[in-house]
Amino acid sequence: MSRPQRIEFLLFIACFFAFSYFHQGGGWNQNSRFAEVRAMVEEGRFAIDNFIVYERVAGSDVLRRNPLDHAEYSRNGKRFALSWVDMSWNLFPVNEASTTPDVEKAPMVEICASGDIGYVPQTGHFHPNKPPGTSFFALPGYFLLYHLECWCGLNPDHWWILTLNAWLTTVCSVGVVSALACVMFFRLARDLSNGEMLPAVLATLAFAFGTTFFPFATILFDHALTASLLLGGFYFLRCGRSPVSHVLAGLCAGFAAVTNYVAAIAVIFLGFYALLSVGSDRRNWRAAFLYTAGVAGPFLLICAYGWVCFGSPFKINNDFQNPLFKDTGGALFGMFPIPRSIGALYRLAYVAVLLVASPFRGVILLAPVLLMGVYGIFIWLREKSHVSEARLCLAIFGFFFVVNMTFNGYHGGFSAGPRYLVPGLPFLALPLVVAFARWRKITAVLGVVSVCVQLLLTATDAQSPVGVGGHARVEGRRDEWSYNLLADYAWPLFAYGRAWPLLEEQMALHMEKEELKIASETTDPAEQQRRADLMRSVLRESISNGEASPFLLGSVSGPVSVNPIGIYEGLFTYVFYPPHSPQCQWASFNVGEFIWPRSQWSLLPLLLITGGLCAGMLFLAVRDEQGMEKRKA
Secondary structure, three states, X not given: OOHHHHHHHHHHHHHHHHHHOEEOOOOHHHHHHHHHHHHHHHHOOOOOOOOOEEEEOOOOOEEEEOOOEOOEEEEOOEEEEEEEEOOOOOEEEOOOOOOOOOOEEXXXXXXXXXXXXXXXXXXXXXXXXXXXXXHHHHHHHHHXXXXXXXXXXXXXXXXXXXXXXXXXXXXHHHHHHHHHHHHHHHHHHHHHOOOOHHHHHHHHHHHHHHOOHHHHOOOOOOHHHHHHHHHHHHHHHHOOOOHHHHHHHHHHHHHHHHHOHHHHHHHHHHHHHHHHHOXXXXXXXXXXXXHHHHHHHHHHHHHHHHHHHHXXXXXXXXXXXXXXXXXXXXXXXXXXXXXXXXXXXXXXXXXXXXXXXXXXXXXXXXXXXXXXXXXXXXXXXXXXXXXXXXXXXHHHHHHHHHHHHHOOOOOOOOOOOOHHHHHHHHHHHOOHHHHHHHOHHHHHHHHHHHHXXXXXXXXXXXXXXXXXXXXXXXXXXXXXXXXXXXHHHHHHHHHHOOOHHXXXXXXXXXXXXXXXXXXXXXXXXXXXXXXXXXXXXHHHHHHHOOOOOOOHHHHOOOOOOOXXXXXXXXXXXXXXXXXXXXXXHXXXXXXXXXXXXXXXXXXXXXXXXHHHHHHHHHHHHHHHHHHHHHHHO
């Protein structure tokens, strides 16, 4: 095995181990995808009607699923109609054509395991409001798991089996593909650095563990998969010279669009790169044709999916999603508002700065090493060394940035950073090879800081609710810019067990109301002070005890794996199990917690194993660099 091959082997193991180390718990996004995976494997269909409404069975660890029939279900002798909910909590039945008498409206956001779903009136079925690519990639892993469990007599609706299945399915899909993408990243980085291994290794480690790619490589979302597939398209075009490689490039790019509809534009960018840059100074029509042939397969697949699920090859999941997600004010596709005033343009500028430099969603602030990636692109363009590649990197990352900036849900909901930018991150990180070659010390320092930030976010909560979730913000006191994923949430949870900065502000706001009430009941200043101090003491004790009232955030406890939401529930309301129950504590976890539960020590195996593998890669790369210097001498 050659030295580069040894590095690639160590790299894959290090990345796969790290990405597999965490289970991030439940949430709308992954719950809807996992429901589709279960439906495909267990029922042989795409509709998720039988996998989105769960019910706890008293005295049992097995959850009961309530099958849906045209958005209605039965429970305890009553008939319920799932209903959309607006911001004023008005209920609108999903199935407007229901003929069931005396049906009771049920708020879908409370009842279903996910709100990221859509209803097709023509068929009466529910589907995720997400592209199916992530579910397709997760299908083989869950297929094996499910049939093995059936052979062993295990119930897939047992809360613990359900939780483990969600984790292992993620490992066998997002984890594997993301680790392979890091190997392709290394090969591209080495190619773009004229064969220098040390800058390529450093750039790869910075990308894998020092950007928002890391937390999203541990969760059943589409972002890391899309990034990996677009990177694969670029890899096969740049590093592969055979006709087969050009077809594989098209397959990767096509599946990126099946996984994330927005990526279809990046697929076109890669097509232009195939035409204008691959293997010749002239237009390479053959490469472009073969690339297009590769894209055709996934395109036909998504058309067939649309035909089966929605009755048309040109309908997509988003066409049937919750009306709350749609902007009725003339927005493009119902999700991208068109600026029509100075105020709207100012808002776009504000979001752009927020996505770059805020502690809430700033891609550079949360991964400062990427600043040197911008420098690398500048060098490529100035020195005309990799002009086509620089333009492609700018085009793809810039496109995802503009999409994120103009999206009506630009913050991405519960997220440890700007998740909509993740598909473009490989193209901002590849130019790091320039920075690690020319400005190694400063780039390495920024890389270490970035890795520490991303590790902390991943270890605590990859679905950080700060500034978005009602329980993790201070109403009327802060704007988005002032929320800090690290200082407000991740670090205090990791170091002190509670998100004290936010809790202190919530207590202060609560006490202002209580002090007004006390003042209306007594005019004695001493008595007012005594009662206020007593109230503060009670509030602080309730938080220390992890109680969910009066502050829901008080029930979220560190130091690691703090998300208490299961794969079977939609809202953070403890409807199924009480706070700190085994089900909530193990809703999210890392592998080390099987030895050191709820402890910082649980990260020790990750640091030792992945850290040791990274050290081995760096050792091999340094040896290679020393050998090159000797040969030059």
